Amino acid sequence: MSALKNVKKVVLAYSGGLDTSIILKWLQTEMNAEVVTFTADLGQGDELEPARKKAEMMGIREIYIEDVREEFISDFVFPMFRANAVYEGVYLLGTSIARPLISKRLIEIAEETGADAIAHGATGKGNDQVRFELSAYALNPDIKIIAPWRDWSFKSRTDLIEFAEKYQIPIPKDKRGEAPFSVDANMLHSSSEGKVLEDPWDEPPAYVYQRTISPEEAPDTATEIEIEFSRGDPIALNGETLSPATLFARLNDYGRDNGVGRLDLVENRFVGMKSRGVYETPGGTILLTAHRAIESITLDRGAAHLKDELMPRYAELIYNGFWFSPERSMLQAAIDLSQESVEGKVRLKLYKGNVIVTGRESAKTLYSDQLVTFEDDQGAYDQKDAAGFIKLNALRLRTLASRDR
Secondary structure (H helix, E strand, C coil): CHHHCCCCEEEEECCCCHHHHHHHHHHHHHCCCEEEEEEEECCCCCCCHHHHHHHHHCCCCCEEEEECHHHHHHHHHHHHHHCCCCECCCECCCCHHHHHHHHHHHHHHHHHHCCCEEECCCCCCCCHHHHHHHHHHHHCCCCEEECHHHHCCCCCHHHHHHHHHHCCCCCCHHHCCCCCCEEEECCCCEEEECHHHCCCCCCCCHHHCCCCCCHHHCCCCCEEEEEEEECCEEEEECCEECCHHHHHHHHHHHHHHCCCCEEEEEEECCCCCEEEEEEECHHHHHHHHHHHHHHHHHCCHHHHHHHHHHHHHHHHHHHHCCCCCHHHHHHHHHHHHHCCCCCEEEEEEEECCEEEEEEEECCCCCCCHHHHCCCCCCCCCCCCHHHHHHHHHHHHHHHHHHHHC
16 A cells, blocks of 8 residues: 555546445545546446546546447457357356456556556455456556555445445445345346355346346247358348447347346356356357357368367466466467458357257358268268278277287
8 A cells, every 4th residue: 555655646447336436535535646537338238427427526527438349349359259268168258358448448548647546446355356457567567556445444335335425425225235246247248246146056036137038938939040250250140240349239139038148157266266156148158159150160170179279278368367468469369360261151049048050151161061971972082091090090009908908
């Protein structure tokens, strides 16, 4: 904390909610700092103008409210999906991938406004503090970072409420008691953690789910869609070319209406503890299945298998906050090179939580029906060649067996 005593101006990642409003006032009163607010529209679904009004009410003169949905999807989400990235086998990294974009804008705004520090509302137990700060330091090694949850003297929710009342910060009725669970949301997903979800044996209450209807309540008839890809990215949906964010929003709608994308996960946080989260990633779940389907006919076996070997490392880098690291950039270059011929169309059926591939086609397909046919292949493949192939591959196995028999 002593190193931050000389901070004069801070850019705060500001949601307009109670916690970040308390942080804003704390920066003003306890650190005597001028505050700039930055509120990002990542497709979380909240009305952002109240955040502007609240910041104005608290005396903020420089207020940044920005729609970054297109940048979020095109420059962060799509590159990640080119890698088919999933953490610990199932998590589509919805919270993780939003943090580097927020940090990037905090650093840029600090430079624009002459601020010497940035601040965030992540707690000292979670991954987000790591993601925000690793990204920030990668972009500006000299930036000062304020994390009030690690620095202030508040010990309880009651302390926060008392501080808010002292400085006349409006407190929503539902915030006077303990929140039933915490929520983070953006265009890619929503995540719910804590309180009623802390026991991993207890089934999540139905009210936890916000982005999807339950598979049981989904329609009794399948919804069929078609996604077109170019260089590994989706560019059209049902024959209509769309911007990245518009396309992804429509995939979210399809997923929501068909109960697609729910996940109940106990994961390993980077800071060392296990946590239970309930995630909803409707559009992302559809996109992952479709992308793997188009790769199945356009990617060479060696490239496809190497990608699958690299993917867990790539996903872990994103989860742990290393988006702006040289190793992530190196992996991204290899992944993007692999996507040069990943183009074509995938047809899918969405049915009661399931995403089912029903067709795929590409002008750059490597699939040859002449090679795989059970009928006359007209000399395309000489089956006698397989005998030598098998004998060569069996040589070491036969040698081992002869020794050990």
